[in-house]
Amino acid sequence: MYILIDHFIGYLKLQKNFSDRTVEAYQKDLFDGLDFFSSVLSTPVEQIEPSVIDGRLLRGFLANLQQRKLSRATVARKLASWRSFFRFLYNDRLIKANPMLRMANPKQEKRLPKFLHQEEAKQLVEAPDATPLGLRDRALLEFLYATGTRYPS
Structure with a gap:
């Protein structure tokens, strides 16, 4: 063999x-x-x-x-x-x-994605300061939150 x-x-x-x-x-x-x-x-x-x-x-x-x-x-x-x-x-x-x-494969586990609660998301979006880079970061965080983009786990 x-x-x-x-x-x-x-x-x-x-x-x-x-x-x-x-x-x-x-x-x-x-x-x-x-x-x-x-x-x-x-x-x-x-x-x-x-x-x-x-x-x-x-x-x-x-x-x-x-x-x-x-x-x-x-x-x-x-x-x-x-x-x-x-x-x-x-x-x-x-x-x-x-x-x-x-032969069939075993069914795969279906895991729910991890998520932030509303208050956690708000804190995250509001965390950047008022500098130009901070405003950019806040805009990116708001975009990611609004579109539901997930980080792969």
Whole structure:
């Protein structure tokens, strides 16, 4: 399996032009899954064939990720790594069926944006002094407040 992963990593680097950090994350995610599959199958990692990884085993991996209390975004990234790997294997005709086709990503958390209360916003807008730069800053703050512009968190 390591040879297939190495081939996939080369594909990500050379053909897909992924960044080094992205490639490193994909490789780490794949190795994490291999370690899980190896323990469940009681098979050395080197002897695992892609054909033995089925939907049941992948659901077990998903359950393991959730038991480890990983964030939903991390779980989604790990599944995306495996989804890309199996798509690569399927497109290169190295496997006959893609077991990831029926795997859904966990729903992402929807977080509300942080905001200032009315009194806090008023204090912020009124904070600049009466100098030309202060008036400019106040105009910018009023513009940002009036348009509802948010700072990404």
